[in-house]
Amino acid sequence: MSLKxxxxxxxxxxxxxxxxxxxxxxxxxxEVLRLSDRVSPGEPAAFEEVVLxxxxxxxxxxxxxxxxxxxxxxxGMSVEGPFGPILQANILGVYNLYEAARVHGVxxxxxxxxNHVTGFYRQSETITADQPARPDGLYGVSKAFxxxxxxxxxxxYGIETACVRIGSSFPxxxxxxxxxxxxxxxxxxxxxxxxxxxxxxGHTIIFGMSDNAVTWWDNxxxxxxxxxxxxxxxxxxxxxxxxxxxxxxxDPAVQFQGGAFVRTGPFT
Ligand code: 15L
Numbered sequence: 001m002s003l004k005x006x007x008x009x010x011x012x013x014x015x016x017x018x019x020x021x022x023x024x025x026x027x028x029x030x031e032v033l034r035l036s037d038r039v040s041p042g043e044p045a046a047f048e049e050v051v052l053x054x055x056x057x058x059x060x061x062x063x064x065x066x067x068x069x070x071x072x073x074x075x076g077m078s079v080e081g082p083f084g085p086i087l088q089a090n091i092l093g094v095y096n097l098y099e100a101a102r103v104h105g106v107x108x109x110x111x112x113x114x115n116h117v118t119g120f121y122r123q124s125e126t127i128t129a130d131q132p133a134r135p136d137g138l139y140g141v142s143k144a145f146x147x148x149x150x151x152x153x154x155x156x157y158g159i160e161t162a163c164v165r166i167g168s169s170f171p172x173x174x175x176x177x178x179x180x181x182x183x184x185x186x187x188x189x190x191x192x193x194x195x196x197x198x199x200x201x202g203h204t205i206i207f208g209m210s211d212n213a214v215t216w217w218d219n220x221x222x223x224x225x226x227x228x229x230x231x232x233x234x235x236x237x238x239x240x241x242x243x244x245x246x247x248x249x250x251d252p253a254v255q256f257q258g259g260a261f262v263r264t265g266p267f268t
Contacts, residue, residue, distance in 0.1 A: 005197045006108075008032040010068040012055070012075030012097070014041035018112070018169055018188065019074050023048075025189040026072065029196060036064045037075065055093025058100075065100035070108045070196055073097060078114070080137040080264040090142035098153045106159065110195045111150055113163040115181055115207070116140035119258020121216070123180070127257075128218045129165075129205035136258030137265060147205060154203035162195035162225065165217075166208040173233045176244055177259045180214045184231035187211075194227040201225065216257050 011026060013019040014035035023041070026033050033048045035041045044050050053060035055075055065071065076089040094111075101109060119136025121127050133144040143165075150161035167181030168174070169188050183191075187210045195201060204225060207217035211229040219227070247254040256262045 003028045003193055003197065004030060006030050006069040008034060008068045009196075010034045010036060010065060010071045012036045012053075012064070012071070012073045013078075013112070014050075014074075015039050016074060016078065018078075018166075018185075021169070021185040022072065022074065022189060022192070025185070026192070029193060030069075034064075034068055055096060056088040058096045061093070061096040062100045062103065065097065065106060066104050068104075068106060070110075071097070071101060071106055072110045072112075072192055072196075074112045076112075077139060077142070078112075080116075080139045080261055083138050086138050086142045090139070091145055094142075094146040094149055098149055098159065101159055102153065102157050108196065108201060109150065109159060109161045110192050111146055111161050111163045113143045113147055113165045113205070114140060115165050115167050115217075116258050116261050117144045117147065117165055119256060119261050121257050122255055123177075123216060123257055125257075126216055126218055129207070129221050136256065136262045140258070140261070151203045160201040161203055162201055163203075163205045164191060164195070164208045165205060167217075169208065173236050173240055176240055176247060177254075179233045179237055179240060180209075180212055180216055181257075181259075182210055182212055182233040182236075183208045184210050184229075187229045187231050190229065191225075191227045194225045198225050 009030040015037035035050050051064045053064040117133050120134035135141040147163045153159045167183045168178040169183040173182040206222040210231040212233040252262050253260045
C-alpha cells in the first residue's frame, strides 16, 4: 500500500525529539517534506525543504504553511513551564497555524496533543476521548485549547484534525508509569500515517499509545482512523520493574495519569 497520500507535508517542531524521530519516517508519506522549527533542523535532504518560523509570528507561520497539502504539527512547548512561553507557542501559535491552514486551503492536520490534557484522571481509571478534559498543568490546558480550536476549525471550515494525545514517546519506557503510556517511534509514525490516509478523518481525538497490556485509555471511538499499533511496552516490563522502586501509593504522581506533571510548578 502506498503511504504517499500527500505531495507536500509540513512537519513543525522538526528540530525537537519527536520531530527528529519522524523526519526520516515521514519520507514514506510524501514527495516533499517541509521541515519547520524556530531553529535549524539541519541540512535538508533531497526530498526536504526548510522554512524556519516562530509559531507566535503570524506572517512567518503563513509562509510556513503556504503550499502544503497536510500538516503534522509537533511544534510548540512540550512540557510544563511558565505561562508566557506557553501562551506564545501553544495558544497564539496554534491559532496562527489554523488561520494559515484556512487561508491556504490545507484540509488535514495531525495535531500533537498530550496525555496531560487528561492528567488528573486516576491511574485506576480507563477513560475515553469524550470524557471532559482534566489538565494537569498549564501545558495540558494549552493543548486542550488546541483541541477545542481545531474542533472549531473543523465545524466552521471543514479542516479535518486528529488530535493525538501522545503518551510517552521515547526509545523505551523509562519507568513503571510509561509501561501504560509508552508509544514507540514506529507506532507514532503508524498512527500519523493512519491519520493522514484514512478516507474520512473528521475531528478526532485519539490516545497515542502502543499496544501496551496496561492502559488507561480506550480508543474505541477512533476505530475509523485505522491505527493498529505493532509495538508493546510489555517486552520492557521485567527490566523496568527490576530497576525501579515499588510505587508510593500516597504520591500524587503515582495516583494520577499525568505522573510527575501533576505536581510540577508553580511557575512565575
Ligand atoms: C509529554 O507531553 C511530554 O512532551 C513528554 O516529554 C513526556 O513527559 C510525556 O508527556 C509523558 O507524559 O510521559
